[in-house]
Amino acid sequence: MPYIYILPIENDPSPWIENLEKSIHRTFGYYSKLASPDICLEKTFDMKRMQYNSSQILLQMIASPPPDAEKILGIVNIDLFIPILTFVFGEAQLRGIGSIVSLHRLNNKFYGLPEDKELLSERLVKEAIHELGHNFGLVHCANQECVMKSSTYVEDIDHKSVEMCDNCRRELRSL
Ligand SMILES: [Zn+2]
Numbered sequence: 001m002p003y004i005y006i007l008p009i010e011n012d013p014s015p016w017i018e019n020l021e022k023s024i025h026r027t028f029g030y031y032s033k034l035a036s037p038d039i040c041l042e043k044t045f046d047m048k049r050m051q052y053n054s055s056q057i058l059l060q061m062i063a064s065p066p067p068d069a070e071k072i073l074g075i076v077n078i079d080l081f082i083p084i085l086t087f088v089f090g091e092a093q094l095r096g097i098g099s100i101v102s103l104h105r106l107n108n109k110f111y112g113l114p115e116d117k118e119l120l121s122e123r124l125v126k127e128a129i130h131e132l133g134h135n136f137g138l139v140h141c142a143n144q145e146c147v148m149k150s151s152t153y154v155e156d157i158d159h160k161s162v163e164m165c166d167n168c169r170r171e172l173r174s175l
Pocket residue numbers: 130134140150
């Protein structure tokens with residue numbers, strides 16, 4: 001039976017894991033497995049940008065996927081970038097096995113606001129479902145409420161729901 005592997009990389013999953021597993025099962029119908037892989041974040045650090053290269057972490061994550069892994073989702077707590085953008089909340093391989101989401105810019109602390117663990121967990125779940133959606137072949141959606149709508153700012157994440165719109169749901173079933 002295939003699983004969605006969740007890889008908390010150098011952070012404690014206990015505040016958000018339950019929410020995440022529930023949403024993954026509700027949206028994609030898969031159960032999750034937690035794993036702690038051997039990932040070297042240091043190797044992916046860019047000294048000029050003072051950020052971590054998200055694609056390089058992804059490559060390490062999927063280097064030797066477990067045989068029962070349908071998808072592999074990494075969760076980090078560091079600032080991620082891809083070369084063409086100043087930062088990313090996460091990254092996914094379209095129709096691929098791997099995706100990654102960072103808690104760093106989802107945390108109120110980053111914006112100088114008091115921490116809100118519930119809000120952080122909610123944001124993480126939305127971004128994780130979004131990136132997994134790309135893994136399953138979905139592209140961005142124009143529906144403001146849909147989890148597959150792209151988010152530039154954290155406010156955009158708060159504005160959308162954790163659910164897929166009817167169109168994306170239908171699309172997902174047909175893929
Ligand atoms: Zn996206």
